Amino acid sequence: MKHLDIEKALQSKEKKSVVVCGWVRSFRESANVAFFDLSDGTSFQKLQVVVDRSALSVDAACTKLGAAVRVTGKLVPAYKGEGNDLNAESFELLGECPPDYPIQKKRTTLEFLRGIPHLRLRTNTFQAVFRVRSVAAQAIHRYFHAHGFYYINTPLITASDCEGAGEMFRVTTQPWNAAAKSEEEYFRNDFFGTKAGLSVSGQLEGEVAATALGKIYTFGPSFRAENSNTTRHLAEFWHIEPEVAFAELPDVIELAESLLKYLIKAVLKECKDELKFFDSFVEKGLIDKLTHVATSKFAVCTYTEAVDILEKQNARFQFPVHWGSDLQSEHEKYLTEEVFKRPVFVTDYPKEIKSFYMKQNADGKTVAATDLLVPGIGEIIGGSEREADYKKLVSAMEERGMDMAAYKQYLDLRKFGSVPHGGFGLGFERFVMYCTGIENIRDVTLFPRSVKNIM
Ligand code: ATP
Ligand code: MN
Numbered sequence: 387m388k389h390l391d392i393e394k395a396l397q398s399k400e401k402k403s404v405v406v407c408g409w410v411r412s413f414r415e416s417a418n419v420a421f422f423d424l425s426d427g428t429s430f431q432k433l434q435v436v437v438d439r440s441a442l443s444v445d446a447a448c449t450k451l452g453a454a455v456r457v458t459g460k461l462v463p464a465y466k467g468e469g470n471d472l473n474a475e476s477f478e479l480l481g482e483c484p485p486d487y488p489i490q491k492k493r494t495t496l497e498f499l500r501g502i503p504h505l506r507l508r509t510n511t512f513q514a515v516f517r518v519r520s521v522a523a524q525a526i527h528r529y530f531h532a533h534g535f536y537y538i539n540t541p542l543i544t545a546s547d548c549e550g551a552g553e554m555f556r557v558t559t560q561p562w563n564a565a566a567k568s569e570e571e572y573f574r575n576d577f578f579g580t581k582a583g584l585s586v587s588g589q590l591e592g593e594v595a596a597t598a599l600g601k602i603y604t605f606g607p608s609f610r611a612e613n614s615n616t617t618r619h620l621a622e623f624w625h626i627e628p629e630v631a632f633a634e635l636p637d638v639i640e641l642a643e644s645l646l647k648y649l650i651k652a653v654l655k656e657c658k659d660e661l662k663f664f665d666s667f668v669e670k671g672l673i674d675k676l677t678h679v680a681t682s683k684f685a686v687c688t689y690t691e692a693v694d695i696l697e698k699q700n701a702r703f704q705f706p707v708h709w710g711s712d713l714q715s716e717h718e719k720y721l722t723e724e725v726f727k728r729p730v731f732v733t734d735y736p737k738e739i740k741s742f743y744m745k746q747n748a749d750g751k752t753v754a755a756t757d758l759l760v761p762g763i764g765e766i767i768g769g770s771e772r773e774a775d776y777k778k779l780v781s782a783m784e785e786r787g788m789d790m791a792a793y794k795q796y797l798d799l800r801k802f803g804s805v806p807h808g809g810f811g812l813g814f815e816r817f818v819m820y821c822t823g824i825e826n827i828r829d830v831t832l833f834p835r836s837v838k839n840i841m
Pocket of ligand 2: 757765767768769
């Protein structure tokens, strides 16, 4: 269909005759003129279409909120604001929109919109969210490409169960009532002849690639059967996982900080209208926050230091903290929002609360892990230097009663030319939340999947 994108129509220097298509976002009229706001998704700003009612009568169906129309007209400098208006010469209805269209001016709370995921993208909020999301995704590939990382794709169906014992979705083709005398027989009869599931992380395979290609990253979905119904967890989320050879924990931290700053700068630069919108309607001060974060140093503190700080505040927490306890969201938020007031890397966690593959520190108690905590969200990145010593890795796995045979390939990486290496996982949706101020992860995802919800 020959037409001009509204983004181009708004910016065109040449005041020419054009055809545009879009959905009616608002309509108002007076005795002599009528005004339409038209959106085709190509820009956050809408195109104002002006109708001289003495010269042109418009079919009532074209004036309905949500109706799809094609308009021919002449571009003129905008009466108000920047860009152009369109003086309409003719209208054509592409698709009518009856009055039960659920996106009316009132009623549009985020909760209400969650019930109509197929239509909520027609609102300003979701248009802005998904533009930011797209810009950030492109920037991720640009960053890694510019820094010499290879983009690799790790399998989504896996037989190894990286850390997520209870958190893995099973993949099966067995009928619900498949008869089997034992668990072993049940899985032997299944599609892969063994128990399989959806991957919770591409890290283990990422390490395979990094210990040959040097610097790699993955950017794809991870699946977690998280039974926690929080505003930060989905059953299916997008995961950015760089993995780097010849890297120690400080290198991992440096990479994480540099990537985040690059992404934030890209969003600040390429999503100005969207950020202005979020700053006005979602999180006051958002642009200042992001500008500041993009240019100032992130804080770093050890888990032990963090626990010293938190223990003094135990009275305020639902779960009091002591050395050895996992940090809960309330603790993470307190650290980043009240103590450091900026993103903070917490490092060197007790080995008991972290995964088997993390590098064991010389103190015998902690591992070279780091979580990046940010205000408003808590953990946005989890990473570590990986254990590169064969014997230490085996002993950590034995302590956890793991099945060594299932990890033969992973252990081989420590046997044949082992090198210090590390990486991290960044939750893409959590990053988009941070950049937009949107507080519920369900509102930065097209069709969010979570416990008891798969609309
Ligand atoms: P949390 O403690 O918040 O549950 P985690 O420690 O389980 O996260 P990691 O295994 O370290 O998370 O995963 C790396 C990153 O992936 C996290 O920092 C987070 O940004 C993101 N992430 C993890 N689980 C989810 C989820 N269920 N939904 C959305 N993002 C997630
Ligand atoms: Mn983590």
